[in-house]
Amino acid sequence: MNSLPTVLTTNAIDQNEVIRVDVSRNDSAAVKEPSVGAVAAMARPSVASASSINEEHAVKIRAKNVDFLYGNNQVLFDVSLDIPEKSVTALIGPSGCGKSTFLRMFNRMNDIIEGAHHTGEVLLEGTDIYAPQIDVVLLRKRVGMVFQKSTPFPKSIFDNIAYGPKVAGLRNRARLAEVVEESLKRAALWDEVKDRLNSSAMALSGGQQQRLCIARTLATNPDVILMDEPASALDPASTAHVEDLIFELKKNYTIVIVTHNMQQAARVSQQTAFFFEGVLVETGETHGLFTNPTQKQTEDYITGRFG
Amino acid sequence: MSDLEFEYAALLKQRHRISTCFEWVCRIATGSALLFLAVLLAGVIGQAWGWLDLQFLTGFDSRRPANAGLLAGLWGTFWLILFTTIFTVPVGVGAAIYLEEYASDNRLTRLIKLNLSNLAGVPSIVYGMLGVTVFVRMFGMIPAADGWTAAISLGFGTLEIPLPLGRCLLAGSFTLSLLILPVVIIASQEALRAVPSSIRHASYALGATEWQTIRHQVLPAAVPGISTGIILALSRAMGETAPLIMIGALTYLAFAPGNLNSPLEAVQDPQRVLDAPFDMFTSMPIQIFNWVGQPKAEFQNVAAAGSLVLLILLVVFNATAVVIRNRAQKRITW
Numbered sequence: 001m002n003s004l005p006t007v008l009t010t011n012a013i014d015q016n017e018v019i020r021v022d023v024s025r026n027d028s029a030a031v032k033e034p035s036v037g038a039v040a041a042m043a044r045p046s047v048a049s050a051s052s053i054n055e056e057h058a059v060k061i062r063a064k065n066v067d068f069l070y071g072n073n074q075v076l077f078d079v080s081l082d083i084p085e086k087s088v089t090a091l092i093g094p095s096g097c098g099k100s101t102f103l104r105m106f107n108r109m110n111d112i113i114e115g116a117h118h119t120g121e122v123l124l125e126g127t128d129i130y131a132p133q134i135d136v137v138l139l140r141k142r143v144g145m146v147f148q149k150s151t152p153f154p155k156s157i158f159d160n161i162a163y164g165p166k167v168a169g170l171r172n173r174a175r176l177a178e179v180v181e182e183s184l185k186r187a188a189l190w191d192e193v194k195d196r197l198n199s200s201a202m203a204l205s206g207g208q209q210q211r212l213c214i215a216r217t218l219a220t221n222p223d224v225i226l227m228d229e230p231a232s233a234l235d236p237a238s239t240a241h242v243e244d245l246i247f248e249l250k251k252n253y254t255i256v257i258v259t260h261n262m263q264q265a266a267r268v269s270q271q272t273a274f275f276f277e278g279v280l281v282e283t284g285e286t287h288g289l290f291t292n293p294t295q296k297q298t299e300d301y302i303t304g305r306f307g
Numbered sequence: 308m309s310d311l312e313f314e315y316a317a318l319l320k321q322r323h324r325i326s327t328c329f330e331w332v333c334r335i336a337t338g339s340a341l342l343f344l345a346v347l348l349a350g351v352i353g354q355a356w357g358w359l360d361l362q363f364l365t366g367f368d369s370r371r372p373a374n375a376g377l378l379a380g381l382w383g384t385f386w387l388i389l390f391t392t393i394f395t396v397p398v399g400v401g402a403a404i405y406l407e408e409y410a411s412d413n414r415l416t417r418l419i420k421l422n423l424s425n426l427a428g429v430p431s432i433v434y435g436m437l438g439v440t441v442f443v444r445m446f447g448m449i450p451a452a453d454g455w456t457a458a459i460s461l462g463f464g465t466l467e468i469p470l471p472l473g474r475c476l477l478a479g480s481f482t483l484s485l486l487i488l489p490v491v492i493i494a495s496q497e498a499l500r501a502v503p504s505s506i507r508h509a510s511y512a513l514g515a516t517e518w519q520t521i522r523h524q525v526l527p528a529a530v531p532g533i534s535t536g537i538i539l540a541l542s543r544a545m546g547e548t549a550p551l552i553m554i555g556a557l558t559y560l561a562f563a564p565g566n567l568n569s570p571l572e573a574v575q576d577p578q579r580v581l582d583a584p585f586d587m588f589t590s591m592p593i594q595i596f597n598w599v600g601q602p603k604a605e606f607q608n609v610a611a612a613g614s615l616v617l618l619i620l621l622v623v624f625n626a627t628a629v630v631i632r633n634r635a636q637k638r639i640t641w
Binding site for chain 1: 411412503505506508509510511512513514515516519523524527528
């Protein structure tokens, strides 16, 4: 936490503001200015105040007091967040704020990284997913993930989609074909590829590849889909395509999306959580958070003053 | 034009001259390598002319140069490389997969990786000594004088395994396997490391186990690199002479391992196939080595003919590798 003020002061404008605030203590802006003490207080936003969305939807994932470290380097500090079912939760914040690490906790992708460890709990429908009896292979089938860079396997379109069901043990050719068609339809890709299911997935355009990756995830029949900046490498038209898809998918799936693009977060999500330097600064119903943030830091970030 | 610009202009000519010079140095380097190869080939072909005939390929060695043949060496090398491949591929690729995909990055694995590179540089004669101790004599645990034979009946014949192995073909294959294993492991590791980790992560994220990820994603992508490494290592094993002489391969032999002189005999008398691995043997490079040392001048021509056959086989071998690699690569288009 000690590095926080340093980061703020590296920004020349912020530095001026801090100085200005210090000389004019009566200024109303001074009340809002985050002192080091105020920043520490931000580390524990109350979950109850989070949003109205939590009242309409059951909690799908609950993170409780999560600390996360890569070796000795702590990247998440006491993060608690409820992810409501069948809705989109956006995780926003500047690069290196820990939002991707937090996302990867939900399907235990961080397990692969040596020296990574955490404290606190992540509950999926009330069950601790880090409990010893949890089979991580099964967890990842339930909690699917779409990566920033589309990563089609160097195989045919059909084999890409069929991979998840196949490794889970589905061998029946006809059933596989059904799953492939269903998944591609849900990912709004079927009409574009139905005539060339056996051609290489690498031949698809960037936007199609990303929707293929989404379809591939859907094929394992998950209830949660994690998306790590799914549209950051796409052109605007493909991005719109993916966003429409997310909008459709939230009817049936719980979606958590990490994004650098605040307009995107505002467009697709119902709940937004703002991370800064490993701390969950503020979380709330998306519209409210963007129009009326309670924390100065959130406001600075969403208005583009830093990050 | 400012002074500085003037200076730049003067230097420009020199810079271009140095660039041209370097290009020619590289050309000469390539050219001299090709020249030596051409001289070597011309020399071998010139000497072998008239000596490389059907009799040479189908006959056994003889005291008379005109009757000397390579058949024992051809069969010996065939069996040696066959068994070397059978031992090396699973062990080499398996070790590489463990080191790259499973082993955590600690001091022990780093030590193992470092020593693999060291082992790849150990002279082959040292492997020959190792082969004598471990495979031929089996640490002297069973005195060769009253050595015994484990017989396993297989219906169509009996597999008779002498213990200790003695100076047999299988001991040679084991030794050659040890010799090329470090190279195979290192090449396979490089090939596995070249597979993008995003592919592994995508596979894990879809609920695949480690084995499924390796089997369906990592290995197919690494096959071109792994097979190249294996073929290059086997080519080296094919030409090895010193460790085989060390473990007691014979220089003059008038029969093929197991008395199996043509593929047809393998079908007619399968017992010969079972005998081959435990028989005495020679190999092509050993026969060539032997002929070169003969006093009769004509044996130099025989040796050249043998070298030519070995070269042709190596070219065929490597060409096969290229075809396999290209075919595997075509299936994987990044």
